[in-house]
Amino acid sequence: MPELPEVETIVRSLRPHLRGAVIRDVAAPGGRLRHPVDVEALRLACRGQAIAELRRRAKYILVELSSGTVLVLHLGMTGAFRVVPSAAPAATHERVVWILEDGRSWRFMDPRRFGSVQVCTSLGADGLPAALAGLGPEPLEAGFDGEYLYRRTRGRDRPIKNHIMDQAEVVGVGNIYASEALFRAGISPRRRCGTLSRKALDRLADAIREVLTEAIAAGGTTIDDFRDVDGSEGHFTTNLQVYGRQGQDCLRCGRPGGIRRLVQAGRSTYCCPRCQR
DNA sequence: ATATTCCCCTGGAAGC
DNA sequence: TGCTTCCAGGGGAATA
Numbered sequence A: 001m002p003e004l005p006e007v008e009t010i011v012r013s014l015r016p017h018l019r020g021a022v023i024r025d026v027a028a029p030g031g032r033l034r035h036p037v038d039v040e041a042l043r044l045a046c047r048g049q050a051i052a053e054l055r056r057r058a059k060y061i062l063v064e065l066s067s068g069t070v071l072v073l074h075l076g077m078t079g080a081f082r083v084v085p086s087a088a089p090a091a092t093h094e095r096v097v098w099i100l101e102d103g104r105s106w107r108f109m110d111p112r113r114f115g116s117v118q119v120c121t122s123l124g125a126d127g128l129p130a131a132l133a134g135l136g137p138e139p140l141e142a143g144f145d146g147e148y149l150y151r152r153t154r155g156r157d158r159p160i161k162n163h164i165m166d167q168a169e170v171v172g173v174g175n176i177y178a179s180e181a182l183f184r185a186g187i188s189p190r191r192r193c194g195t196l197s198r199k200a201l202d203r204l205a206d207a208i209r210e211v212l213t214e215a216i217a218a219g220g221t222t223i224d225d226f227r228d229v230d231g232s233e234g235h236f237t238t239n240l241q242v243y244g245r246q247g248q249d250c251l252r253c254g255r256p257g258g259i260r261r262l263v264q265a266g267r268s269t270y271c272c273p274r275c276q277r
Numbered sequence B: 001a002t003a004t005t006c007c008c009c010t011g012g013a014a015g016c
Numbered sequence C: 001t002g003c004t005t006c007c008a009g010g011g012g013a014a015t016a
Helices: A005-016 A038-047 A146-153 A160-165 A176-185 A199-219
Strands: A023-027 A052-059 A059-066 A070-073 A081-082 A092-100 A105-109 A116-119 A260-264 A267-271
Touching: A005 A052, A005 A059, A005 A081, A005 A105, A005 A199, A038 A070, A038 A116, A052 A176, A059 A260, A146 A160, A146 A199, A160 A176, A176 A199, A176 A267
Parallel strands: none
Antiparallel strands: A023 A092, A052 A059, A059 A070, A070 A116, A081 A105, A092 A105, A260 A267
């Protein structure tokens, strides 16, 4: 569910609620997530600590505590947060609850348990968790452009869609925005990445930055589960040009029923075969 | 090394 | 109504 724009939306929403708040205690009422939730390590790290800052790296949320310890959170496919006025009893699918000194509670729900909540045990030289060291560049920061994509795709053979969803190449692009960016760039998702010209990859880098920026401005995309911290939906859904539109008319060339759905690496891809080569 | 497949888990929608 | 099948925004381990 959450790709870069959704995670960014959530971090921006959480920040004013949580920055400066002091954690009284942590509970893990919901059993294991992707990894077992080490509630003792969480308590040790969090009790009595203020939340100094919240940041996003790739699709991870980093919670920096006043002690310098960092919590590493991931939403998986169905993770969501709420901040509520009291320490209410656990709701359905609630996995981790932080009780704050001011009486509020910060709650993580995740029906499918693909998310994760971990205490970072070692920081790299860049101040980021060492466990995130293998991630590629942020697409909205310097260092990501057509030249970079060109360099990283020479001699590689996989489909370009799989390549841009590889978090070691560029972070934050998931299944929705991969299809959307390739449509905007006029590139077939099945094209072998090593065969793309520098010019085409310039267009693709621009398209990725453009679609992510627009989606952040719209508060993300809600297909089914995604909700902001206040429960609201993302508005970018209405701007999707291909995702979920199989059998509908292409918005660029107008071909009736022009949008196709295909499967790559077990994930749905949407494209217009006439517009994307 | 590189690329693809499978699996984790739960719920909703669609098909019969 | 009820049962079965398919599908889902992610990521990582296990295979080719």
